[in-house]
Amino acid sequence: MEASLAALAPQLQLARPGPLVPVLPALEHLLPERGLRPGAVVSVTGGGTALLLALTAAATMAGTWCAAVGFEGLGLLAAAELGVHLERLVVVETPGEQWPQVATALADGTGILLLRPTGRVTPSVAEKLVSITRRSGCVLVVDGPWPGARVRLEVMARTWEGVGQGRGRLRARRLRMRAGGRGSAARERDVTLWLPDADGAVRIDHPDAHRAGRRSTSAVRGPLAMV
Template sequence: MEATLAALAPQLQLSRPRPLVPVLPALQDLLPERGLRPGAVVSVTGGGTALLLALAAAASSAGTWCAAVGFDGLGLLAAAELGVDLSRLVVVETPGERWPEVALALADGFGLLLLRCAPPSAPMAERLATVARRSGCAVVVAGQWPGARVRLRVVSRSWQGLGAGRGRLKARQVVIAAGGRGAAAREHRVGLWLPDAQGAVRQAEPAESGAQRRTPAAGRGALVVV
């Protein structure tokens, strides 16, 4: 890990993020500042790996180095389809018990850190936030996180493309509840196509909301896609 970071250091210094790490236009309403604030942790719950990847799309496309830690079997094809520039993504799938050391090292050199780990202690959470704030790294975590400034929760998911037990998945619609502390204290909900039938991430129009839910045919079990 140290050798890899040393080799990337010159490029990382050239790609320091701006004060706010950008996100796709469709995701801006989820965040009080319409971007990711370095050092301010965003937590994602409800099974939103696709949402975490989508949050990295604009940053990586703009030249920011991103790291994903603890996502065993991360779907790189899915990440690319959501807009992530894989040439700007470093993946550490299974850091094990050393995840704090790995996360701290990456937060000190990367512009965006995606993290899945065991619930940290409050001191560890604060230490990571301090390092990220000092170095200019935004942090998005899968799961609960002590002191998260923004909390995003996937409250519903539905798929388009399946008929009565047959068909092909073409698009997924989700509803995200966004809340948190400070400017994010007032919770609101945003409907998203993640992605739509053309592969784009965009907000769902009110008329589209709920239109794609499928009722299982009589005598069949419900099909669950995760």
């Protein structure tokens, strides 16, 4: 598996990210530079897979290759509804004990690597992976805590709308989030995010953003899917 991924890396590198990897307009509010810094580590806790996938949507639209390692049963239909261009997404659902080798190989050839470690993260493995992402300019987005992460995104609470009095259809999900980290991300800030809203769009939850959010996220509308 590692040899196959290493052979694929040169093809993936044909579309490398620029100074910042773009994100959907609503997600810019979570990041100090309003985009993802190549070589940085972002940790996401408490949010499920949807938030991680949403972080790759704009990048794949712009032609950047992304990868997801360790997300067994990843919902590709839900990813597409969030705006992810699946032809730019490499998925390794069950790397098993080889997850460090798979992750390091893909970090050397993609713009964003989504990682859910399937085993213990030793200091040596973490150091090697971070070193490769810095050298290659890959953004490492980890599902869970990661020591020394540049940006930390934590879902503090989430609520669904549409159930009513014990029955109905889930139509929208609202996340109350806290963003922090190191350096320019050190100042913590709270953000409430619809992921998605009742129209299937990803947007910030404040009145002035509703109209603009509907326009700017039209590419990510679709039927509601749980991720």
